[in-house]
Amino acid sequence: VCIEKRNENFLTSLISNRCKFKIYSQRLKFKESLIKNMAKATPVVINNWQSEFNATAFKYHLLIARVGLLLNLFFGIGDYFNSPAHFTTCIIFRIIVSFLTLLVVLFKNKFVNRPEIIVLIPFIGIALENAYIYSILDGAEFQKHTLAFIALFIAAGMFILWKLIYSLIVVVVTFTASVILFWMNSHMLLNEILINGGLLTFSVA
Numbered sequence: 001v002c003i004e005k006r007n008e009n010f011l012t013s014l015i016s017n018r019c020k021f022k023i024y025s026q027r028l029k030f031k032e033s034l035i036k037n038m039a040k041a042t043p044v045v046i047n048n049w050q051s052e053f054n055a056t057a058f059k060y061h062l063l064i065a066r067v068g069l070l071l072n073l074f075f076g077i078g079d080y081f082n083s084p085a086h087f088t089t090c091i092i093f094r095i096i097v098s099f100l101t102l103l104v105v106l107f108k109n110k111f112v113n114r115p116e117i118i119v120l121i122p123f124i125g126i127a128l129e130n131a132y133i134y135s136i137l138d139g140a141e142f143q144k145h146t147l148a149f150i151a152l153f154i155a156a157g158m159f160i161l162w163k164l165i166y167s168l169i170v171v172v173v174t175f176t177a178s179v180i181l182f183w184m185n186s187h188m189l190l191n192e193i194l195i196n197g198g199l200l201t202f203s204v205a
Helices: 002-074 076-082 084-106 116-136 139-159 164-185 190-204
Strands: none
Touching: 002 076, 002 084, 002 116, 076 084, 076 139, 084 116, 116 139, 116 164, 139 190
């Protein structure tokens, strides 16, 4: 009787352990399947997010480039009243920048996956244009142009969608060009430049 009970207990224990093993195996297979499915789904989610971001940025950046193309030439009227002596040079600079912007707009389909390029080129062009005009002005004219320079950076911060690295590129290029152009063209002292709007422009940038 004792032997039979032991055999029954052994069989019961064996069956119980076998069932537990099967349940554990099934759970393990389920976890592995879940991990694999998540690994497959994650790139799709990332790709969809990136595609949606690029599409939104492309739409806004193209609109910004078109508006910038027109306003850049329109603001040339202000150059005539602000500094008639340098109007010809300024308008030539503006035409060149607007032409480059026009090329970007015409070949927009090449930048579908890199929408930041659509605004990077005109942004740098207009920033360099402002840096040049900044360097040839002085006194009250210099202060007036400070508003135009600040407006450029404020508008960019409000409407452009891109990574921080592109903002740093624009600021570094603009600052470097400004230093070189002031050294070549300006007769103002450093403290005069900073007090009359240079420090404010750099802070906003």
